[in-house]
Amino acid sequence: MTKNSVVIKGVAAIGNEGIKKHFKTAEIWQPLFELAWNGFDAAATSVSVDLVENSMHGIERVIVKDDGHGIDFDTLNDTFGSFNDSAKKANLALKGAHGRGRLAFHLLCRNASWFTRSSSVDAVIDVDAASIKEFVGRPLETQQQREELIAQGRGTLVELTHFTSSLPAMADLREKFSVEFGWYLAVHSERKLLLNGIPVAVPAHEAVRKTIEVNDAVFEAQVIRWERRPTSEKSFLYLMNSSGELVYKIHSSLNQKPNFFTSVCVTSAWADTFSKERDLLKPDAHTPTSRTWRKFQAQLDQLNQSVYNEFLLRRAEEVIQGYEKDGYFPTYAGLDEPEKAWRHQHAREMVRQIYIADPRVFHNANKKQAKIIIRLLDRLAVSNENDALLDVLNDTLDLDAASMEKLANQLRRSSLENIVASIEILQRRTAAVQQLRFIMNEHYREVLETPDLQKIIESNTWLFGPRYETLGAEEDSFTKIARRLREDVMARSKVDEEDVADEEDLAGANRQSDLFLARKFPTFDSSGQKVFKCIVVEIKRPAISLNKKHLRQLEDYADIIKRYPEFKSEKMHFELILLGRQISSADTQIPSRLNNLIARGEPGLVADDPRMKLYVLNWYSLLDGFELTNGFMLDNLKLKRDDYSAVSKKELVAELQTEH
Numbered sequence: 001m002t003k004n005s006v007v008i009k010g011v012a013a014i015g016n017e018g019i020k021k022h023f024k025t026a027e028i029w030q031p032l033f034e035l036a037w038n039g040f041d042a043a044a045t046s047v048s049v050d051l052v053e054n055s056m057h058g059i060e061r062v063i064v065k066d067d068g069h070g071i072d073f074d075t076l077n078d079t080f081g082s083f084n085d086s087a088k089k090a091n092l093a094l095k096g097a098h099g100r101g102r103l104a105f106h107l108l109c110r111n112a113s114w115f116t117r118s119s120s121v122d123a124v125i126d127v128d129a130a131s132i133k134e135f136v137g138r139p140l141e142t143q144q145q146r147e148e149l150i151a152q153g154r155g156t157l158v159e160l161t162h163f164t165s166s167l168p169a170m171a172d173l174r175e176k177f178s179v180e181f182g183w184y185l186a187v188h189s190e191r192k193l194l195l196n197g198i199p200v201a202v203p204a205h206e207a208v209r210k211t212i213e214v215n216d217a218v219f220e221a222q223v224i225r226w227e228r229r230p231t232s233e234k235s236f237l238y239l240m241n242s243s244g245e246l247v248y249k250i251h252s253s254l255n256q257k258p259n260f261f262t263s264v265c266v267t268s269a270w271a272d273t274f275s276k277e278r279d280l281l282k283p284d285a286h287t288p289t290s291r292t293w294r295k296f297q298a299q300l301d302q303l304n305q306s307v308y309n310e311f312l313l314r315r316a317e318e319v320i321q322g323y324e325k326d327g328y329f330p331t332y333a334g335l336d337e338p339e340k341a342w343r344h345q346h347a348r349e350m351v352r353q354i355y356i357a358d359p360r361v362f363h364n365a366n367k368k369q370a371k372i373i374i375r376l377l378d379r380l381a382v383s384n385e386n387d388a389l390l391d392v393l394n395d396t397l398d399l400d401a402a403s404m405e406k407l408a409n410q411l412r413r414s415s416l417e418n419i420v421a422s423i424e425i426l427q428r429r430t431a432a433v434q435q436l437r438f439i440m441n442e443h444y445r446e447v448l449e450t451p452d453l454q455k456i457i458e459s460n461t462w463l464f465g466p467r468y469e470t471l472g473a474e475e476d477s478f479t480k481i482a483r484r485l486r487e488d489v490m491a492r493s494k495v496d497e498e499d500v501a502d503e504e505d506l507a508g509a510n511r512q513s514d515l516f517l518a519r520k521f522p523t524f525d526s527s528g529q530k531v532f533k534c535i536v537v538e539i540k541r542p543a544i545s546l547n548k549k550h551l552r553q554l555e556d557y558a559d560i561i562k563r564y565p566e567f568k569s570e571k572m573h574f575e576l577i578l579l580g581r582q583i584s585s586a587d588t589q590i591p592s593r594l595n596n597l598i599a600r601g602e603p604g605l606v607a608d609d610p611r612m613k614l615y616v617l618n619w620y621s622l623l624d625g626f627e628l629t630n631g632f633m634l635d636n637l638k639l640k641r642d643d644y645s646a647v648s649k650k651e652l653v654a655e656l657q658t659e660h
Helices: 016-021 030-043 073-079 101-107 147-153 170-187 271-273 289-323 337-359 365-380 387-399 401-412 425-441 450-459 475-487 505-511 546-564 589-596 621-627 631-637 651-658
Strands: 008-011 046-053 059-066 108-118 123-126 135-139 155-161 192-195 203-212 217-226 236-240 246-251 261-267 515-522 530-539 574-579 607-608 612-616
Touching: 030 046, 030 059, 030 101, 030 170, 059 203, 073 135, 073 631, 108 147, 135 155, 135 217, 147 155, 170 192, 170 203, 170 217, 170 261, 203 289, 203 337, 217 271, 217 289, 236 546, 261 289, 271 425, 289 337, 337 365, 425 621, 450 651, 475 515, 475 530, 530 546, 546 574, 546 589, 546 612, 574 621, 589 607, 612 621
Parallel strands: 046 192, 236 261, 530 574, 574 612
Antiparallel strands: 008 135, 046 059, 059 155, 108 123, 108 155, 123 135, 203 217, 217 261, 236 246, 515 530, 607 612
16 A cells, blocks of 8 residues: 555543533634644644635635645644644744644634645545544645645645634624734734735734844843733743744733733844754753843833833823823812912822832722822821821832832922821711711701702712712613602602601601602622612611601512613613602511511612612611721710700701712
């Protein structure tokens, strides 16, 4: 039997399911990436990926072709017969270092055929996804070989057929190829990757080049900074010899920098005799421990740091502008314009210096945390605690001497010690709690007109807890619909003796109005998915004592909302809050509901389902909750308990309508 008539059958040293489980987390387009990488691993200068559609615009076949050295038919058992143990693993320049990427095709289709031409023979290897561990390789006569490979003289053409999954749209697929291979194409500018005949673009980036001379060696260094993280690479330093061959690859000094992604490419004739480790057979080989390499790395690190510093300066300004646009900085209400401008610029510089010193302070903070950090910095930096603030920043940020001096200079310019106290917000909110408590004790029988109490609530939504820190302005469509539905249930109920603790309160209660607050805003649910949070607050007039009738109103309102077409989206979550001065001592249903759900740890919770939560709260619970939550600070600050007995109801309302 001649060599050209030999058929090679083999089995990978792992079961079918064992192979497939290696790809259970892979994306559907990953097989195309793997086949393209295999082409570059085979020393291809050009790899093309072509998607061929049928008449119904579905994928009929995919062809991945390269001009590499082809597959050696004599060593198929060392390639297709191995898994996680590729013959390529000794070469650090190769991506397919585990011999498994070629089998990822089963995620897309049932059949794959590798047509290959190498120096020794034309051949084809077939693999069926149903028995993926098995392969069949057979030689081909020249006339049986694909014309493209005959024209090239060598290479491999992989044909995928019988598709079981769909690929993304071409525009999306092109972007994914760009992100995956961009770093490689930038480092190896002589190589090409085409998708349906169009070259895959290198992603947005900027490059800094510098020639570094050390002793008699010359190194051409290129630092490439990417706008987006390459999907397959961390920040690496690539060392290539004078022929452009990659001889050494290590993590660069630029790893673990937030939003900073680089590839560092170094070319030098010094690397022509490079060896990763000292070799007794090659005593003159250059190694990573040589004095020349260490001196070069020191200068390269300086170049890297300068690129990073320049990035941080620009990035800090972008972050600050974003914070300004989103309202992270204080508004300085009540201050004159020159003082506002000074305070704002001072806060900006504080944020800039801290961001440059350690970007992770803000990079790892969510919106609320970032706002708290900025506002605390603003308060403390103009108080008499500058030295203490400097000590805290020095201890926590681990600043170098230059950064510490910049930060110290910034703080030294803050000489307006009495502009604000460091605990101004807490003081104002404590005063608001005391004023509200006095109103509920002494003025609840008086007419509190809807605009008055409405504005008090809107200026102090923090009373309901941290997640209600600010509910913003009204959102017309949701508010109007919610108000109309609410009126169908609640506005028709007549106030009677059952609703008041004392009959003398009945006349006052009939003169007052219930209040209503409704807002819709984007947020995240417990699983991190973005949803609309819809908040509805029903505030019973202060003379009313909450009872089972009001609880039924809240439940009826919740049922109507659930049935209303515009509110059926799974992306809309609701919180309905019933708030009153007190819960009736004669009522048993509300206390029973509260006790049943007390283990949830959410004060006032009376009903809970995946999209709808109902709460019943009284003013005293809210006010006590604030004082308990902030008890440590209040005790240590020993804030004065003001006496409001001589203050009129009108004056208290006006003060409470000022946002705290």
